[in-house]
Amino acid sequence: MLNLIKEEINCVFDRDPAAQNVFEVITTYPGFHALMIHHLAHMLWLRQFKWPARFISHIGRWLTGIEIHPGAKIGRRFFIDHGMGVVIGETAIIGNDCTLYHGVTLGGTSWNKGKRHPTLHDGVVVGAGAKVLGPIDIGAGARIGSNSVIVKPVPAGATVVGIPGHIIDSKQTKTRKEREQIASKMGFNAYGATTDMPDPVAHAINHMLDHINLMDKQLDNMKKVLNDAGVEYTEQDIPALDDCEIKE
Numbered sequence: 027m028l029n030l031i032k033e034e035i036n037c038v039f040d041r042d043p044a045a046q047n048v049f050e051v052i053t054t055y056p057g058f059h060a061l062m063i064h065h066l067a068h069m070l071w072l073r074q075f076k077w078p079a080r081f082i083s084h085i086g087r088w089l090t091g092i093e094i095h096p097g098a099k100i101g102r103r104f105f106i107d108h109g110m111g112v113v114i115g116e117t118a119i120i121g122n123d124c125t126l127y128h129g130v131t132l133g134g135t136s137w138n139k140g141k142r143h144p145t146l147h148d149g150v151v152v153g154a155g156a157k158v159l160g161p162i163d164i165g166a167g168a169r170i171g172s173n174s175v176i177v178k179p180v181p182a183g184a185t186v187v188g189i190p191g192h193i194i195d196s197k198q199t200k201t202r203k204e205r206e207q208i209a210s211k212m213g214f215n216a217y218g219a220t221t222d223m224p225d226p227v228a229h230a231i232n233h234m235l236d237h238i239n240l241m242d243k244q245l246d247n248m249k250k251v252l253n254d255a256g257v258e259y260t261e262q263d264i265p266a267l268d269d270c271e272i273k274e
Contacts, residue, residue, distance in 0.1 A: 027065075030102070034061060037103040041125060056090035057106030063089075067096035098132075101148070108154075115143035120150075121166070127154040135160040135177070147182070 038051045038058060045051055051058055063086035070079035079096035087093040091110040094100075098114045101122040106112055108128035114120070117140070118132040126132075130152045134142035141161045146152070150164050153172035158164065165182030176191040185194045 030065070031062070033103060034058060037105050041105045042107060056092060057109040060086055060090040060092035060094060060106060060109060060112075061100070061104060064094045064096065064098070064100065067094075068098070068100075071096035098143075117141045117161070118143035119145040121146055121148040123149045125151045127152065127156075127172070129155040131157045131159070133157065133159045144176075 035048055035051050035058070038055060039045050045055075063082060067079045067082040067086065070076075070082065083094060083096045092106060092112045094112075094114045095116040095118070097116040098118045098120070100114075100120045101124065103123045104120055105125045106127075107125065109126075111129040112126055113131045113133060115132055115134050117134070120132075124146050132144050132146070132152075136142045144158045144160065144162050144164060146158075146164045147166040147168075149167040150170070151168075152158060152170040153174070155173040156170045156176065157174070158170065158176045160177055162177070162179045164170070164176070164180045165184065167183045168180045169185040170176060170180070170191070171185065171187030173189070174187050174191045175189045176186060178191070180186050180191070180193070186192065187194060
């Protein structure tokens, strides 16, 4: 048990740069507290002490804001960041090295007995506010975007966003990275303007960034042609928007 506690503490340091020391983790991290309480409740649950297990789980929810049913199976090095509002159902199974952020629900879609909650394989990360519902498998290394609603299985290594959740392919991921790079170059913070948002303003911003990105590529090609032709070209940095003077 002592080795398990040490492992969970080291897990916090690995995934939260704000963690300062062991004493701080032990005394102020609700995710760590909820996990330690769950280990005790789960042990009682497996030994058929159902009411004591549920009562300990209830106390854990009151203390941490994190609700983990004592029947849930949780692997090693599980990390809950912030944690408030996290709900993990009775038949949920969580593999090793998984991470959940605040507001995540691993819930069911049926009142029938039996397996009705998700299975998260090793290395899954679920973003803040996401809902993963039903007896579905989330493959190893998958990423669930914030506020997504997932009701279908997710393959290993995939990134899923939106309501309902859909997989972002490699082409979309590349386009998003290019948009972020050009936005950073302009001094524009594109936070929230993602490919999955059904927002006309975000849609327009994304297309402007795509257009600017294509113009930059064409200018780079023109510079190369000029240099090959022996025409001297003087490079000029593009200032950030904050550095530009506004004249009335």
